[in-house]
Amino acid sequence: xxxxxxxxxxxxxxxxxxxxxxxxxxxxxxxxxxxxxxxxxxxxxxxxxxxxxxxxxxxxxxxxxxxxxxxxxxxxxxxxxxxxxxxxxxxxxxxxxxxxxxxxxxxxxxxxxxxxxxxxxxxxxxxxxxxxxxxxxxxxxxxxxxxxxxxxxxxxxxxxxxxxxxxxxxxxxxxxxxxxxxxxxxxxxxxxxxxxxxxxxxxxxxxxxxxxxxxxxxxxxxxxxxxxxxxxxxxxxxxxxxxxxxxxxxxxxxxxxxxxxxxxxxxxxxxxxxxxxxxxxxxxxxxxxxxxxxxx
Amino acid sequence: xxxxxxxxxxxxxxxxxxxxxxxxxxxxxxxxxxxxxxxxxxxxxxxxxxxxxxxxxxxxxxxxxxxxxxxxxxxxxxxxxxxxxxxxxxxxxxxxxxxxxxxxxxxxxxxxxxxxxxxxxxxxxxxxxxxxxxxxxxxxxxxxxxxxxxxxxxxxxxxxxxxxxxxxxxxxxxxxxxxxxxxxxxxxxxxxxxxxxxxxxxxxxxxxxxxxxxxxxxxxxxxxxxxxxxxxxxxxxxxxxxxxxxxxxxxxxxxxxxxxxxxxxxxxxxxxxxxxxxxxxxxxxxx
Numbered sequence: 001x002x003x004x005x006x007x008x009x010x011x012x013x014x015x016x017x018x019x020x021x022x023x024x025x026x027x028x029x030x031x032x033x034x035x036x037x038x039x040x041x042x043x044x045x046x047x048x049x050x051x052x053x054x055x056x057x058x059x060x061x062x063x064x065x066x067x068x069x070x071x072x073x074x075x076x077x078x079x080x081x082x083x084x085x086x087x088x089x090x091x092x093x094x095x096x097x098x099x100x101x102x103x104x105x106x107x108x109x110x111x112x113x114x115x116x117x118x119x120x121x122x123x124x125x126x127x128x129x130x131x132x133x134x135x136x137x138x139x140x141x142x143x144x145x146x147x148x149x150x151x152x153x154x155x156x157x158x159x160x161x162x163x164x165x166x167x168x169x170x171x172x173x174x175x176x177x178x179x180x181x182x183x184x185x186x187x188x189x190x191x192x193x194x195x196x197x198x199x200x201x202x203x204x205x206x207x208x209x210x211x212x213x214x215x216x217x218x219x220x221x222x223x224x225x226x227x228x229x230x231x232x233x234x235x236x237x238x239x240x241x242x243x244x245x246x247x248x249x250x251x252x253x254x255x256x257x258x259x260x261x262x263x264x265x266x267x268x269x270x271x272x273x274x275x276x277x278x279x280x281x282x283x284x285x286x287x288x289x290x291x292x293x294x295x296x
Numbered sequence: 297x298x299x300x301x302x303x304x305x306x307x308x309x310x311x312x313x314x315x316x317x318x319x320x321x322x323x324x325x326x327x328x329x330x331x332x333x334x335x336x337x338x339x340x341x342x343x344x345x346x347x348x349x350x351x352x353x354x355x356x357x358x359x360x361x362x363x364x365x366x367x368x369x370x371x372x373x374x375x376x377x378x379x380x381x382x383x384x385x386x387x388x389x390x391x392x393x394x395x396x397x398x399x400x401x402x403x404x405x406x407x408x409x410x411x412x413x414x415x416x417x418x419x420x421x422x423x424x425x426x427x428x429x430x431x432x433x434x435x436x437x438x439x440x441x442x443x444x445x446x447x448x449x450x451x452x453x454x455x456x457x458x459x460x461x462x463x464x465x466x467x468x469x470x471x472x473x474x475x476x477x478x479x480x481x482x483x484x485x486x487x488x489x490x491x492x493x494x495x496x497x498x499x500x501x502x503x504x505x506x507x508x509x510x511x512x513x514x515x516x517x518x519x520x521x522x523x524x525x526x527x528x529x530x531x532x533x534x535x536x537x538x539x540x541x542x543x544x545x546x547x548x549x550x551x552x553x554x555x556x557x558x559x560x561x562x563x564x565x566x567x568x569x570x571x572x573x574x575x576x577x578x579x580x581x582x583x
Contacts, residue, residue: 013405020398031431181576216580284422
């Protein structure tokens with residue numbers, strides 16, 4: 001009887017939700033939980049998982065030098081491209097919002113981030129090619145700045161900077177569109193009221209009106225840029241290869257890929273995935289705290 | 297103050313801002329312009345030293361060669377275009393329908409645990425998709441889907457962001473529309489299909505763009521799910537074209553392939569741009 005009442009009230013609703021719920025559980029929820037479980041085991045796909053305690057994590061942080069390189073690279077990468085992408089997105093959106101030809105500017109800045117990283121790496125490899133044919137080498141030689149070509153994507157010293165430059169180029173992601181839309185949605189009355197309250201210039205407007213009204217969009221943009229900057233893979237692989245010279249372009253996801261799908265050491269790879277998960281999730285949570293708009 | 301923007305645009309100081317922005321546009325556009333220009337270069341221009349940025353005598357030859365010439369294998373390039381196009385379109389259609397239905401339920405049915413489910417979806421926005429790849433691989437392989445189109449479709453329908461965006465959008469549609477339709481005797485599915493969906497056109501158009509872009513460009517899933525040459529998608533093929541030894545014949549085809557892979561996403565966005573912008577304001581998260 002209780003079930004019948006429940007069904008009459010909510011049955012259709014759950015029916016609408018069901019397809020999403022099944023797929024979401026199967027391919028998102030269970031995988032996250034299963035990753036955590038696997039990270040405490042030895043598992044090579046052929047034999048069933050053997051419990052290993054924290055062995056995988058111990059090896060990751062004490063014995064696996066390559067992981068530490070990958071972690072370091074990813075952190076450097078994320079802490080440079082993440083904030084640059086984030087602030088540049090906001091800054092550019094804020095300026096565009098005040099210009100004419102908004103649509104043109106929006107397209108020009110957004111287009112790079114919807115190109116295929118793999119496809120565009122062909123172009124980037126030409127720009128950063130290590131011989132005299134390379135566009136940048138050629139330019140620098142002709143300008144007399146260098147005499148020998150720089151080995152951009154072969155020299156461990158320049159690999160990470162090149163990956164960072166390319167990623168920054170692609171970093172006006174979804175966050176940029178969200179900022180742009182958010183800016184257009186702030187009601188003009190707020191600015192009028194601000195002017196009455198003594199706001200004098202554009203900078204004050206930005207600090208006292210624009211930023212506080214955009215907290216939900218800023219939060220979304222932050223989460224977006226955290227997840228994408230920590231998940232760097234395509235660009236790193238297509239520019240530096242896997243493994244890259246001296247692991248200079250090795251990232252957490254590259255390490256995960258290496259152990260999971262080349263060596264089939266799924267337990268160990270899952271531990272790498274869990275570390276990545278903890279990093280993005282906790283950073284996301286911190287931003288949620290900082291940008292919480294509940295007080296309003 | 298309402299005319300503030302216009303007044304300032306007339307101000308001559310703004311030419312500095314415009315030049316600065318155009319300079320930035322140059323930085324974003326240069327690689328794209330080079331990519332487009334190179335795709336139409338004839339052989340002699342491809343191998344000039346010093347290299348030349350713009351094409352002088354554009355030709356379609358690179359495209360014709362890419363599409364007609366066979367590799368050492370017997371699979372024509374058009375097959376990879378089909379693979380990418382087919383799997384992308386199926387994912388896009390299914391994710392739009394599944395996410396919209398789910399979002400409608402969460403937004404308008406006041407389901408018990410509806411909030412819990414939505415909070416989990418928000419949390420899932422913070423998962424890097426790579427975290428789930430290993431179990432996904434195991435699940436896909438258990439289901440016997442490795443090396444089938446399904447492997448590129450089924451795991452990618454339920455995307456947290458898609459249902460999140462639809463829910464945010466549907467939520468602001470007044471309940472009165474639904475109540476009025478119900479009084480007129482419309483059943484739930486009809487309300488969803490005839491009232492909600494038409495009103496959400498900007499939102500699902502946006503989903504189409506994002507889902508198209510991410511699936512078209514996806515490199516990781518086909519990399520781990522697909523070994524069969526005939527089922528590979530464009531990003532994988534590009535990678536192997538690029539990774540091959542620098543044969544002269546390939547550079548032209550490579551440039552053309554890069555063009556073919558890059559342009560569709562930009563065109564799709566360009567067509568849907570104003571709808572996307574209408575929707576994006578709903579992407580905010582209240583922390």
